[in-house]
Amino acid sequence: MTALRHRLAERGIDRQLALLLPALLCVLVLFVYPFAYGVGLSFQPSSGGVLGAYRTFFEDPYQRDTIATTLGLSLPAALLNVAASVPIAYRMRGRFRGKRLMTTLLVVPITLGTVLTAEGLLNFLGPTGWFNRILPGDAVRLTNNYWGVFFSLIITGFPFAFLLILSYLSGIDPSLEKAAATLGAGWWQRFRRITLPLLAPGLATTFCLTFVLAFSVFPSAVLVGDPAGSTRVISIAAYHAGYEAYDYPLASAIAVVMGVIELVVVAVALGLRSLFYTGTTSSGKG
Amino acid sequence: MxxxxxxxxxxxxxxxxxxxxxxxxxxxxxxxxxxxxxxxxxxxxxxxxxxxxxxxxxxxxxxxxxxxxxxxxxxxxxxxxxxxxxxxxxxxxxxxxxxxxxxxxxxxxxxxxxxxxxxxxxxxxxxxxxxxxxxxxxxxxxxxxxxxxxxxxxxxxxxxxxxxxxxxxxxxxxxxxxxxxxxxxxxxxxxxxxxxxxxxxxxxxxxxxxxxxxxxxxxxxxxxxxxxxxxxADFMGYRNLLPMKVSSPGTVEGSGLSFRATSSLPVGSDVVVAIRPEDLLVGPGGVPVTVEVVEYQGREAAVEARTLSGAPVHLRVTERPSPGDKVTVVADPARVLVFPA
Structure with a gap:
């Protein structure tokens, strides 16, 4: 009996594991069960057999095209957020006066939330906003279309990407760049040959997170977008199916499709990540 | 290049x-x-x-x-x-x-x-x-x-x-x-x-x-x-840095010690005297000190001793004394360095 307990304890199984139970219960009740229930629901449409809801979604171009619309918004937005964060974070990685103020300013959009951002965009870039009053005519339309949503995704997604990348960058030992400099590497070579390869895994993770955030865009697609046309994203389709048509199986099926697409993109990004060096970013025994 | x-x-x-x-x-x-x-x-x-x-x-x-x-x-x-x-x-x-x-x-x-x-x-x-x-x-x-x-x-x-x-x-x-x-x-x-x-x-x-x-x-x-x-001197291994005074031309005194040393400083001036532990020898006719700590270091022992006035001195000896022993120490005048305090 004692021997068995020792053997189990060696594998990390002992009485302390019971401490996990309350948390496990919460996860089961609040996450696993509703999730499984939704997936189950998607296979029980009122007509068309087990895959009926999925068939409905994929056979109707108006529904099916929301995938392309959403990817068309979220992929470029996530890429731009990551790409724009890298040089700014790189510039700000050291210590300098006013760094905290600048970081705070960059973080504000996250705390404001999408609705306030959307309102600001409407007031500023809308047909009667400053932007269009200064510009002659009605040549540039930047709200209630693709660009409105795109800007909104950048404004809310960029600070997030920036903060993550800044922390990844601060984790890279600064003496590595100094070493590269004494070995004759100019700033671009130092960045490309040393910093970027060490940062790449962090970039992949940041991309995944900002992409998932952007892919589930809903408020800004409705408020500053064109929710019936060019920015009819997949979450709008799910909302319509669920709360306007009251077709819960279809709504669940759309949600499952959303999840699968996100998983595929994340898997691709993490697959690319594994091609890079993913170990420690400090140098030797410090 | x-x-x-x-x-x-x-x-x-x-x-x-x-x-x-x-x-x-x-x-x-x-x-x-x-x-x-x-x-x-x-x-x-x-x-x-x-x-x-x-x-x-x-x-x-x-x-x-x-x-x-x-x-x-x-x-x-x-x-x-x-x-x-x-x-x-x-x-x-x-x-x-x-x-x-x-x-x-x-x-x-x-x-x-x-x-x-x-x-x-x-x-x-x-x-x-x-x-x-x-x-x-x-x-x-x-x-x-x-x-x-x-x-x-x-x-x-x-x-x-x-x-x-x-x-x-x-x-x-x-x-x-x-x-x-x-x-x-x-x-x-x-x-x-x-x-x-x-x-x-x-x-x-x-x-x-x-x-x-x-x-x-x-x-x-x-x-x-x-x-x-x-x-x-401190950095070069002169572990004994003792505050002393030039008592007469060619002699320094203080911290319960007295050595012969060459110094151009005037009589009565405060000085720091630097002596390596290995240059402080146990021998007859020297200044009495009391052994306090003995560290084994292979062929030699590093000894910390105290002078009569309580100042610590470090020396290296080949024959290990015991803590509490009273010994007398001498130093070669050429190895005693005198710096202004």
Missing amino acids: TFSALRLDGVTRRFGGKDALTGLSLTIGKGEFIALLGPSGCGKSTALNCLAGLLPLSEGSIWQDERRLDTLPPERRGFGMVFQNYALFPHLSVRRNIAFGLQMRRVPRAEVRRRTDEAIRLVRLDEHAAKLPGQLSGGQQQRVAIARAVVLEPSLVLMDEPLSNLDAKLRLEMRTEIRRLHQSLGLTTVYVTHDQEEALSLADRLVVLRDGQVQQIGTPAELHDAPANAHV
Whole structure:
């Protein structure tokens, strides 16, 4: 009996594991069960057999095209957020006066939330906003279309990407760049040959997170977008199916499709990540 | 790169109005091994970073013959540097770490290969060439860092406490290795350390720094036998630094001790007397002290004793006394150094 307990304890199984139970219960009740229930629901449409809801979604171009619309918004937005964060974070990685103020300013959009951002965009870039009053005519339309949503995704997604990348960058030992400099590497070579390869895994993770955030865009697609046309994203389709048509199986099926697409993109990004060096970013025994 | 001398002229660096390094002037001959020695915070690493171009100078200039270097960025100075934490690129193999500098200098591929191979052989890492730095031991990483710096045949190699992260045995081995490399390659080297033994055993000339000020520049023998002041003496292993007074011409007294010593200071002036533990001998006719602590050190024992007035003195003896023993100590007047207090 004692021997068995020792053997189990060696594998990390002992009485302390019971401490996990309350948390496990919460996860089961609040996450696993509703999730499984939704997936189950998607296979029980009122007509068309087990895959009926999925068939409905994929056979109707108006529904099916929301995938392309959403990817068309979220992929470029996530890429731009990551790409724009890298040089700014790189510039700000050291210590300098006013760094905290600048970081705070960059973080504000996250705390404001999408609705306030959307309102600001409407007031500023809308047909009667400053932007269009200064510009002659009605040549540039930047709200209630693709660009409105795109800007909104950048404004809310960029600070997030920036903060993550800044922390990844601060984790890279600064003496590595100094070493590269004494070995004759100019700033671009130092960045490309040393910093970027060490940062790449962090970039992949940041991309995944900002992409998932952007892919589930809903408020800004409705408020500053064109929710019936060019920015009819997949979450709008799910909302319509669920709360306007009251077709819960279809709504669940759309949600499952959303999840699968996100998983595929994340898997691709993490697959690319594994091609890079993913170990420690400090140098030797410090 | 051929040059005849590297000249530092009044190199000064301030951090927020406080001098970290003040007016370091030094001419380094080709092939010379210079050690910058001092306690932590003395400005020795600042001096090295200024030389490497990683810190801009506040004042002064650095010259390689007639070429001014201090206005160039680090990548254009052509120096090699070994960092305290080695700063090996963790995502590149040993081979590619070593080849990095050659590639940056657009050396033809075949030559990169040949010189990298040579450097790997030089530091005896042949079987580890394909490994990542994280897979190596501390000593091996150290050798990669050295190979990476010397493969460029730089006009100057800078080493920032390269042995401080190694254990005692490895430190001795690597010290010999660095000396061997310097002898075979003849690369001009500036070596920063806080370990006087390391500095004395490696360097052709030493620069002792304290609070950013140069205290003394000289050969190991000069510093060892004739330190310029009490601080240098302290650093050179003069463990007995005793506050005393010149009692008569040729005699110092105080702290319960009395020695004969040569000093030009006037009678009655306060002085600090420096004596190495090994120069304080147990013998008849000396000053009485009481043994307090005895440390076994192989053939000898290090003894801490107290004088009658309670001042601690350190000595090394071959015959081990016991704590509590009363002995008398004498010192050769030529080995008793007297500095103004």
